[in-house]
Amino acid sequence: MQPILRAENVHKSFDKTHILKGVSFQIEEGDLVSIIGPSGCGKSTLLRCLNGLETLDSGMIEACGVRLERKPGAPEVPGEVAHRLRRNVGMVFQQYNLFPHKTLLQNVMMAPMVVKGTKKEEAEANAERLLKKVGLYEQMDRYPINMSGGQQQRGAIARALAMAPKIMLYDEPTSALDPGLVDEVLDVMKELDAEGMTQIVVTHEMRFARDASDYIIYMEKGDIVEISDEDEIFENPKDPRTRQFLHRFA
Amino acid sequence: MRFALAVLLTLLSLGQALAQSPPPATSTPLRYGGDSTSGAPYTFKDPADPDITVGFEVDIMTQLGIEIGRKTVFVQNDWSNLIPGLNAGLYDAVINGLEITAAHQAAADFSIPYYVTFGQIVIRRGDADVPDIAALRGKSVGTLKSSQMEYVLRSFGGIDVRSYEEEIDAYSDLKLKRIDATVMDFPIAVYYAQPDRELQFTGAPVGRIEYGIAVKKGGNPQLLAQINTGLSQMIQDGEMRKILDRWGIWTPMMAQFTGDARPMQAQPDAYNHFVEATQPQGWQAQLERYMRFMPQLLWAAVMTMEISILAMFIAVGLGATLALCRVYGGVWLDRLAQVYIEVVRGTPLLIQVLFIYYGLPKIGIQLDPFIAGVLALGLNYAAYEAENYRAGLLAIPRHQMEAAIALNMTERQSLRHVVIPQAARIVLPPTTNDFISLIKDSSLVSVISLVELTKTYELISTTYYDYFGTGLLVAGMYLLLGLPFVRLAKWAERHVSRGMTRTTK
Numbered sequence: 001m002q003p004i005l006r007a008e009n010v011h012k013s014f015d016k017t018h019i020l021k022g023v024s025f026q027i028e029e030g031d032l033v034s035i036i037g038p039s040g041c042g043k044s045t046l047l048r049c050l051n052g053l054e055t056l057d058s059g060m061i062e063a064c065g066v067r068l069e070r071k072p073g074a075p076e077v078p079g080e081v082a083h084r085l086r087r088n089v090g091m092v093f094q095q096y097n098l099f100p101h102k103t104l105l106q107n108v109m110m111a112p113m114v115v116k117g118t119k120k121e122e123a124e125a126n127a128e129r130l131l132k133k134v135g136l137y138e139q140m141d142r143y144p145i146n147m148s149g150g151q152q153q154r155g156a157i158a159r160a161l162a163m164a165p166k167i168m169l170y171d172e173p174t175s176a177l178d179p180g181l182v183d184e185v186l187d188v189m190k191e192l193d194a195e196g197m198t199q200i201v202v203t204h205e206m207r208f209a210r211d212a213s214d215y216i217i218y219m220e221k222g223d224i225v226e227i228s229d230e231d232e233i234f235e236n237p238k239d240p241r242t243r244q245f246l247h248r249f250a
Numbered sequence: 251m252r253f254a255l256a257v258l259l260t261l262l263s264l265g266q267a268l269a270q271s272p273p274p275a276t277s278t279p280l281r282y283g284g285d286s287t288s289g290a291p292y293t294f295k296d297p298a299d300p301d302i303t304v305g306f307e308v309d310i311m312t313q314l315g316i317e318i319g320r321k322t323v324f325v326q327n328d329w330s331n332l333i334p335g336l337n338a339g340l341y342d343a344v345i346n347g348l349e350i351t352a353a354h355q356a357a358a359d360f361s362i363p364y365y366v367t368f369g370q371i372v373i374r375r376g377d378a379d380v381p382d383i384a385a386l387r388g389k390s391v392g393t394l395k396s397s398q399m400e401y402v403l404r405s406f407g408g409i410d411v412r413s414y415e416e417e418i419d420a421y422s423d424l425k426l427k428r429i430d431a432t433v434m435d436f437p438i439a440v441y442y443a444q445p446d447r448e449l450q451f452t453g454a455p456v457g458r459i460e461y462g463i464a465v466k467k468g469g470n471p472q473l474l475a476q477i478n479t480g481l482s483q484m485i486q487d488g489e490m491r492k493i494l495d496r497w498g499i500w501t502p503m504m505a506q507f508t509g510d511a512r513p514m515q516a517q518p519d520a521y522n523h524f525v526e527a528t529q530p531q532g533w534q535a536q537l538e539r540y541m542r543f544m545p546q547l548l549w550a551a552v553m554t555m556e557i558s559i560l561a562m563f564i565a566v567g568l569g570a571t572l573a574l575c576r577v578y579g580g581v582w583l584d585r586l587a588q589v590y591i592e593v594v595r596g597t598p599l600l601i602q603v604l605f606i607y608y609g610l611p612k613i614g615i616q617l618d619p620f621i622a623g624v625l626a627l628g629l630n631y632a633a634y635e636a637e638n639y640r641a642g643l644l645a646i647p648r649h650q651m652e653a654a655i656a657l658n659m660t661e662r663q664s665l666r667h668v669v670i671p672q673a674a675r676i677v678l679p680p681t682t683n684d685f686i687s688l689i690k691d692s693s694l695v696s697v698i699s700l701v702e703l704t705k706t707y708e709l710i711s712t713t714y715y716d717y718f719g720t721g722l723l724v725a726g727m728y729l730l731l732g733l734p735f736v737r738l739a740k741w742a743e744r745h746v747s748r749g750m751t752r753t754t755k
């Protein structure tokens with residue numbers, strides 16, 4: 001089967017600090033993949049490269065047939081390519097980042113109307129459907145500030161889904177939440193997984209990583225150390241570095 | 251009244267490079283500039299009917315027109331900008347108590363004198379007489395700023411000279427014992443000190459003063475010749491004498507200059523009319539007088555609002571553009587915007603107003619005073635708004651922009667739909683407050699001949715010698731104009747923060 005997402009030899013530096021050191025992996029359609037690893041190892045940077053929020057120094061990313069490639073020393077890839085890449089890739093942030101001046105419903109409706117020129121009625125119907133799906137139909141007229149963190153994060157997922165992405169990226173979607181609100185967000189992701197959505201989650205929720213993912217990517221110091229079946233990595237990590245990292249969560 | 255001769259002198263050089271105007275056909279009207287707030291008896295608003303401009307200079311110009319067969323038209327301009335206005339082509343000639351001195355002749359060409367006079371010493375009634383200027387040594391003496399008399403007093407030495415913008419302020423201070431005497435041009439003393447029971451004339455004439463009609467330097471010898479011929483004829487046929495007698499300001503110097511030793515040739519009815527119309531009145535008459543100003547004040551208020559609102563549109567539009575350039579425009583646009591903001595904020599608004607109106611004609615940009623005023627205020631406030639809006643934009647977390655881009659909006663769409671609307675909510679209250687300041691700062695455009703609220707205040711208060719009542723009236727009008735916006739600012743602070751503050755539910 002053709003992979004839906006491919007990263008090949010991705011390099012990224014910030015101010016001469018080499019952050020991503022040739023990351024390669026690929027993901028099949030419908031997979032739910034967790035990325036774990038110590039803080040500062042480049043997980044967020046990798047995720048941001050995958051939907052073009054960061055420019056690559058070199059390497060190749062291909063999602064749903066859209067290819068973003070930069071040879072070493074070549075000029076920056078035009079923003080237009082990242083724009084096409086993002087058509088199929090949605091992203092959810094740790095801090096939700098809902099638009100505070102808009103109601104939840106307006107938050108979900110905005111991008112389709114602005115980017116795709118979707119008619120208001122259509123955008124609204126779609127937004128209501130998505131809000132129902134994430135369990136926020138009743139809250140759609142609220143402003144983000146009047147919602148709990150869990151509600152905001154589910155709203156952010158609905159907002160990303162409104163652009164009909166084929167791949168969803170999550171950067172620590174539950175790290176800012178009170179423990180009691182974590183599951184409502186994870187449940188939405190599980191439901192999407194059941195529907196066949198391709199999802200990549202950077203997370204510290206080891207239980208979720210283990211229970212829900214198809215496999216786990218362990219990163220350290222800007223590179224992938226181990227890609228492994230979720231049970232295997234927990235019970236029998238191949239790499240000693242992975243073992244050491246997971247030891248702390250045992 | 252005569253402030254900032256220095257500004258005048260620097261600015262007049264700006265206007266001089268203007269294209270030479272063609273020699274006037276005798277059929278075209280002769281346009282002459284003057285300032286109707288410069289006071290009696292020169293060129294001023296008739297106290298009995300503030301819509302009419304009168305004065306001995308107005309009468310002289312009307313008669314001059316008859317002598318040379320041209321219609322004459324009065325053009326209002328601020329006194330200190332009369333010469334720059336001449337160079338900017340607003341009018342062909344200036345007649346407004348301009349003394350024929352070396353300094354003035356460097357800036358404009360002058361006709362033969364139309365009036366020769368002297369400095370009159372005035373003291374409080376009952377104080378010891380002052381025989382001459384030498385007796386003023388060691389005393390504090392008030393005079394008009396930038397006038398020839400000021401120069402005479404200062405160069406005499408030993409006199410504590412106090413310069414005033416307005417003649418009535420000098421006489422007020424004299425009565426309040428803040429100064430010991432005043433020396434000002436005889437006509438001023440006749441109109442503002444002579445009718446006052448608390449003041450009295452004293453001593454010998456101080457110096458010799460000649461007033462001339464100014465035309466653009468080197469620009470118009472034919473016109474100058476025409477004016478000189480007209481003035482000579484008026485002196486010959488006795489019309490000049492009649493005018494000066496009607497205004498009650500004939501002087502021995504004038505008799506000598508014209509060789510006219512006859513007794514008075516006309517009743518001083520213009521003088522009597524003025525004195526009568528400006529006598530202190532009972533409160534009912536006073537009230538009636540204020541009611542008569544009201545239409546004038548209301549129109550002035552409309553002018554103030556028109557200028558302020560239009561200027562604010564420019565300020566907000568340009569300010570927002572500059573702010574966007576600074577925050578999202580890349581290195582060069584940022585730098586460019588920064589330079590603009592620094593330059594505008596680092597220079598006085600007054601200079602900017604004068605520069606745009608009197609300076610730009612030098613490079614071929616000649617603007618209507620209204621447009622120049624709106625533009626100057628708008629361009630100035632844009633710099634302040636820009637810094638406001640920049641702070642507003644920076645207050646929006648970077649994550650907001652990122653979230654929008656992750657939703658595949660372009661940077662432009664993200665700004666328009668996500669960042670700017672949030673920043674706008676933050677900056678609305680300060681912007682509204684700035685608008686209230688702008689309403690007040692709009693008074694500065696009176697220097698380019700726009701008659702708005704403050705100018706009208708000056709006009710009325712100097713006509714009636716009444717800073718107090720008219721002052722309260724005009725202050726009240728400013729408050730009324732600003733009030734809706736004060737309310738708007740408060741409303742904005744409470745309501746526009748929707749979504750920015752938690753609501754209890």
Ligand SMILES: Nc1ncnc2c1ncn2[C@@H]1O[C@H](COP(=O)(O)OP(=O)(O)O)[C@@H](O)[C@H]1O
Nearest residue numbers: 014015019037038039040041042043044045046
């Ligand atoms: N915009 C940036 N500029 C400079 N350094 C950055 C930037 N973003 C991330 N970094 C650095 O890159 C490294 C990896 O960051 P990140 O990808 O956020 O790690 P993780 O998400 O795994 O914690 C960190 O050392 C971080 O300080």
Ligand SMILES: [Mg+2]
Nearest residue numbers: 043044045171
């Ligand atoms: Mg991170």
